[in-house]
Amino acid sequence: MxxxxxxxxxxxxxxxxxxxxxxxxxxxxxxxxxxxxxxxxxxxxxxxxxxxxxxxxxxxxxxxxxxxxxxxxxxxxxxxxxxxxxxxxxxxxxxxRKMYIAIVSGQLSAPHGEIAMAIAPDKERRPRYKVCEKNGKPSLTRYRVVSYDAATDTSRLVLMPVTGRSHQLRVHLSAIGHPILGCQFYAPEVIQNAAPRLLLHAQELEFASPDDGARVVGRSPCPF
Missing domain, CATH: 3.30.2350.10 (Pseudouridine synthase)
Structure with missing residues (x-):
């Protein structure tokens, strides 16, 4: 750049x-x-x-x-x-309802769970965000482990953010010690360089149609 x-x-x-x-x-x-x-x-x-x-x-x-x-x-x-x-x-x-796919570093200790950590702008390292219980906004991410690859020590996750804070998924996963591969903001250099892009993909979005109120489910196949 x-x-x-x-x-x-x-x-x-x-x-x-x-x-x-x-x-x-x-x-x-x-x-x-x-x-x-x-x-x-x-x-x-x-x-x-x-x-x-x-x-x-x-x-x-x-x-x-x-x-x-x-x-x-x-x-x-x-x-x-x-x-x-x-x-x-x-x-x-x-x-x-939002559903993401991510590949993260390491093996999670539980097959599913929640990450509830308040998030605030990191004023000293813009445009980054950080976990900050004192000044941050309440943020909640639910996750489920799809698979673990022992050869690469990486896990494929389904992520379901309840709140929609900026950088929420990246901040939350980094905070629990499992940064997303390819993340240039919140991962150590070796994990940044482990993928050619950020391995985070919005796979499904569900909402009510503004036309007739019917439930709409939009899908985009995960490219990784």
């Missing part, structure tokens, strides 16, 4: 497409590739993003939620204001 004259990082160009998974009157389900912003970055050079690409085909589309730059997977974008309000309300009230 290069630094711009504004002192902000210029992100590498993402050449992978944003795939449309499902199109309805009020929303679009899409699959975001890793290495693409959800919305434009602070640096004007980082204009390429999910929202900008989608608005070429759906000019009134608006972003309901975000995935981190390094995370791939399923997202929903609203096509008009009424749909935006209806879906956003579900994220705020935590009635959506």
């Amino acid at each position: 290069n630094n711009s004259s504004e002192g902000l990082v210029v992100l590498p160009k993402c050449h992978e497409p944003v795939d449309i998974v499902r199109e309805e009157e009020g929303f679009v389900l899409l699959a975001k590739p890793a290495g693409l912003l959800s919305v434009p970055g602070r640096n004007r050079a980082n204009y390429d993003c999910v929202l900008g690409r989608i608005q070429l085909e759906y000019p009134h589309a608006s972003m309901v939620h975000r995935l981190d730059f390094d995370t791939s997977g399923i997202m929903v974008v609203a096509r008009h204001k009424r749909a935006h309000a209806a879906i956003s309300r579900q994220f705020e009230q935590r009635t959506t």
Whole structure:
């Protein structure tokens, strides 16, 4: 990565497409590739993003939620204001269901469990976040171990975040001693370099349709 004259990082160009998974009157389900912003970055050079690409085909589309730059997977974008309000309300009230896949370092001591640790911005190491029970916001992640690979000493997990804090899954897993492979923020260098990308993928997203209230389940196959 290069630094711009504004002192902000210029992100590498993402050449992978944003795939449309499902199109309805009020929303679009899409699959975001890793290495693409959800919305434009602070640096004007980082204009390429999910929202900008989608608005070429759906000019009134608006972003309901975000995935981190390094995370791939399923997202929903609203096509008009009424749909935006209806879906956003579900994220705020935590009635959506989100399921991620991650590969982490080490073997977890339990086959399933919860990580309840408050998260706050790390003001001295922006844009990182940290566990901070005093000033952080309550954060809850549920997990289930899918498999353990003894040869690489890594575990494949299903992650179900109840809250939606920035960097929540990465911070929580690092805090319990099992950082995600390829994580440039919260993993030791050897684990950062163990994968060509962050091995975190949003595989499923479930919510109520803003059109008729029916349950919608969007899926994006895990690429790793």
